[in-house]
Amino acid sequence: MDRKALYNLEYGVFLVSSRAGDAINACITNTCIQAAASPVRLAISCISGNYTPELIRESGLFTVSVLDTTADFELIRRFGMQSGRTVDKFAGFDYALDANGLPYLKDKANAVFSCKVTSAMELGSHTLFVGEVLDAAVLGSAPSLTYAKYQSDVKPRPRPKAEERPIIGWKCKICGYVYEGAVLPADFLCPLCAHPAEDFEPIYG
Amino acid sequence: MDRKALYNLEYGVFLVSSRAGDAINACITNTCIQAAASPVRLAISCISGNYTPELIRESGLFTVSVLDTTADFELIRRFGMQSGRTVDKFAGFDYALDANGLPYLKDKANAVFSCKVTSAMELGSHTLFVGEVLDAAVLGSAPSLTYAKYQSDVKPRPRPKAEERPIIGWKCKICGYVYEGAVLPADFLCPLCAHPAEDFEPIYG
Structure with a gap:
């Protein structure tokens, strides 16, 4: 198997957030698709052991913010490169709450989906959640950030050794x-x- | 719910093919993600009632060809806009066979994944298949076709009324x-x- 083939799959970049009781957290994922219609359902894949999927399992709720091309590396670093178990990722960050009380991005996202888990597959490394979209809104007109564009334009170039x-x-x-x-x-x-x-x-x- | 928010999800464009006995068929989908690692698994969503998912259920096998930017509307029309129940979509079409005997694209695709179904969710309108990647190959260097690019550059403009x-x-x-x-x-x-x-x-x- 040539694993480089996997690089040819196209993705967006998303902030997946959840809440269980007073605890809120969010992480970055590139895997979010519309999985079904009537009712509309999204499928997302998250690293099983992370804190956000733990909150999703507890509450049965998740919200997806679709990052747009104004998103910067600081946003990715804050939500994608540290653990909500050890830091409060939302500390000092200006966010909005959806009807379920879940946090989502006020800026740097062009759409938001509030979802209720209808089924989940535990796949070892990852959990695949399918959620019914309870509410959805367009937040802005900037194009969606693609994973390819994140790699080429947003992610800092590595410093030379x-x-x-x-x-x-x-x-x-x-x-x-x-x-x-x-x-x-x-x-x-x-x-x-x-x-x-x-x-x-x-x-x- | 503002369904326009769904337009902001980014996708690639894929040919999903299967075989059951002598019957082969393939369809176009825009929903394919890597769902898990070790072993690598892909998730695809297909319209439940179509012929390709019927063959996938029967054989437990599917193959995904990743369309690249050389793909044309004729390819989409052939595999995405007619039913394999009434026409032989592969008639007169030059294709390759993977190790499982499933057809995949020789041209106009930059990668191929041969998968074995490990789980499936019936979601009413759609079936979400998760398949372990048995083999994968890079087929070319043209960039992947995105769904946005298909809409803007490949799909013919509607004729005026x-x-x-x-x-x-x-x-x-x-x-x-x-x-x-x-x-x-x-x-x-x-x-x-x-x-x-x-x-x-x-x-x-």
């Missing part, structure tokens, strides 16, 4: 003194603690 | 004689059957 970046200085490992310059003379002695050049480590740009 | 199109001639309803020209003289008589202008109907451009 340290070895590929220029040396801009040297730091004394003993006292912290910084020598500014790419080349540390071999006979250099730290002017603060008098340790030799071999006790200095490079600082990369 | 007859009333909005110019009259380019008149046809005698009695004998079929065609008068070429936008304006039929009121005293015109059909040169073949001698019927008057009121027995002519307009031909639109």
Whole structure:
């Protein structure tokens, strides 16, 4: 099996949120499709062990915000790259509540769907939830963010590895003194603690 | 519920095929996602009553070809706009067979997934199949066709309504004689059957 074939599946990017009692959380997923009509149902796939699916199982409710092209990496980082078990992802974040009391995006999303779970498949790594759409609204006119566009335009480029970046200085490992310059003379002695050049480590740009 | 919100979900476009015994068929769907990892599983949603899902239920096998941007409307029309119960969709069509003997696209697709059904949800209008990916291959380098691009670039624009199109001639309803020209003289008589202008109907451009 050539797993690269999986890269050719096209996706949007979504914020899936839930609430159980006072607890709210949300995560980022790229897997949301309309699974059926009359009544309209969505299917979403979430990593089974994460906090958001735990809240969805408890409450039977989830809400999907469809990210648009104004979404930035800070939004993805906040909701997609930390766990709601250890941080309050919504702290200091301005969000809206739907009729079920579930949080959704006020900005950077062009549509929202409030769903009630009608069935779920536990698939090991992931849980596939199917939910009836109780309410839906268009929130804006910016195009939906595609996963391909997230990869090419939103996700920051990885920094070059340290070895590929220029040396801009040297730091004394003993006292912290910084020598500014790419080349540390071999006979250099730290002017603060008098340790030799071999006790200095490079600082990369 | 504002159903227009559903238009903001992003999709690819896929050919889903199956075989049961000697019978093969395929249909077009826009709903295919990776639903889980280890083992890799895809989820697809198909209209329940169609012939392809019938073959999938019978054999427990389906294959997904990922359409790329070279796909044309003829391909969509052939597989998406007629029923395999009444026509042989593959007649005169050059296709390939995967290891399970299921047909897939030789051209106009950039990836193929051969799947074995592991679970299915009957959702009334649609059936949601989850299948383990037994094999996958990259077929080409053209970008995947998105549903949005299908709507904007591949699907033919609807012809203007007859009333909005110019009259380019008149046809005698009695004998079929065609008068070429936008304006039929009121005293015109059909040169073949001698019927008057009121027995002519307009031909639109």
